[in-house]
Amino acid sequence: MSTNSKVAESPQLAYAMVVLTTFLWALSTVVGRGINEILPPVGVSFCRWIVAALAILPLAWPLLRKHMPLIRKNLGLLLLLGILQVGSSTLLFVGLNYTTAINTALINAAQPLLTVIPAWFLAREQVTPKQFFGICLGMFGVILVITRSDFAALLTFSFNIGDIIVLVGVLGWSVYAALIHKAPREIGLPAIVFCVFFLGSLVLLPFFIIESLYFEPLPITPFSIWIILFLGIVISAVSIAMWSHSLRIVGPTKASIFINLIPIFATGLAIAFLGEQLLLFHIYATVLIAAGMYFVISR
Numbered sequence: 643m644s645t646n647s648k649v650a651e652s653p654q655l656a657y658a659m660v661v662l663t664t665f666l667w668a669l670s671t672v673v674g675r676g677i678n679e680i681l682p683p684v685g686v687s688f689c690r691w692i693v694a695a696l697a698i699l700p701l702a703w704p705l706l707r708k709h710m711p712l713i714r715k716n717l718g719l720l721l722l723l724g725i726l727q728v729g730s731s732t733l734l735f736v737g738l739n740y741t742t743a744i745n746t747a748l749i750n751a752a753q754p755l756l757t758v759i760p761a762w763f764l765a766r767e768q769v770t771p772k773q774f775f776g777i778c779l780g781m782f783g784v785i786l787v788i789t790r791s792d793f794a795a796l797l798t799f800s801f802n803i804g805d806i807i808v809l810v811g812v813l814g815w816s817v818y819a820a821l822i823h824k825a826p827r828e829i830g831l832p833a834i835v836f837c838v839f840f841l842g843s844l845v846l847l848p849f850f851i852i853e854s855l856y857f858e859p860l861p862i863t864p865f866s867i868w869i870i871l872f873l874g875i876v877i878s879a880v881s882i883a884m885w886s887h888s889l890r891i892v893g894p895t896k897a898s899i900f901i902n903l904i905p906i907f908a909t910g911l912a913i914a915f916l917g918e919q920l921l922l923f924h925i926y927a928t929v930l931i932a933a934g935m936y937f938v939i940s941r
Contacts, residue, residue: 656891659884660900666881668907670873674738677869683735685860686870688843688850691728693874695839702836709829713837719824720837727882728842730814733807740804754780757816757898769895776937780902783930786923787905819894822886835883899938902931
């Protein structure tokens with residue numbers, strides 16, 4: 643194995659990519675909350691994934707030509723991955739129109755725990771008692787951030803249609819995390835990611851047409867173009883490529899625990915740019931999340 647291959651397969655690099663990915667996702671949640679009442683969710687999702695596919699096409703094209711027979715052989719799996727990735731992200735955007743930010747964050751907090759089931763069932767990835775304890779510890783830290791240490795707020799939690807939509811999206815991501823390793827490595831990550839983006843966009847196309855004709859068309863303005871370019875290139879192409887690579891190196895259970903960093907990064911961004919205060923419960927939550935991550939990824 644060459645030095646470049648060893649670096650690419652390094653768990654340390656994979657973890658670094660996951661951390662950067664969760665930071666970008668934290669940034670995207672801020673954008674998502676800001677545009678969910680301005681731009682139609684399906685239209686934004688369809689355009690962002692088309693942009694993401696086009697952004698990665700120059701890297702994917704040589705691999706697509708070289709491995710087209712293998713891609714055709716695995717077309718069903720790649721289509722399923724596209725539905726899970728593109729569909730799940732679209733469901734989250736749609737769900738934000740019908741639920742609260744705190745409900746969405748609470749459901750997302752359960753993703754590492756929800757990933758355990760499909761990871762075992764589909765990938766036969768075993769979870770040790772120490773890892774399970776770490777997952778629960780991290781989830782408690784996330785809840786501490788979300789409720790701002792006021793656990794009485796959990797008593798007001800109730801499901802609505804938006805929460806169900808978000809929950810289905812989170813479950814879709816969990817299954818994607820468990821299945822991505824089944825795509826043949828010979829195809830190459832850029833080609834796999836392109837197929838996921840492109841095929842998922844094709845499935846989303848009829849819903850985009852229905853939304854445009856009967857509900858709300860996507861306005862073509864400088865603002866919407868910049869939002870779609872940001873979501874398509876930075877959040878979709880860059881972050882999902884890093885996420886998919888990391889899943890194949892360290893596995894879904896270890897990678898998904900890093901999702902708990904999203905509320906920490908979101909809080910940090912709010913403190914840095916929105917003038918929010920750093921409070922004691924932020925520190926407690928960060929310690930709990932860091933401890934949970936240690937228990938999950940350590941041997």
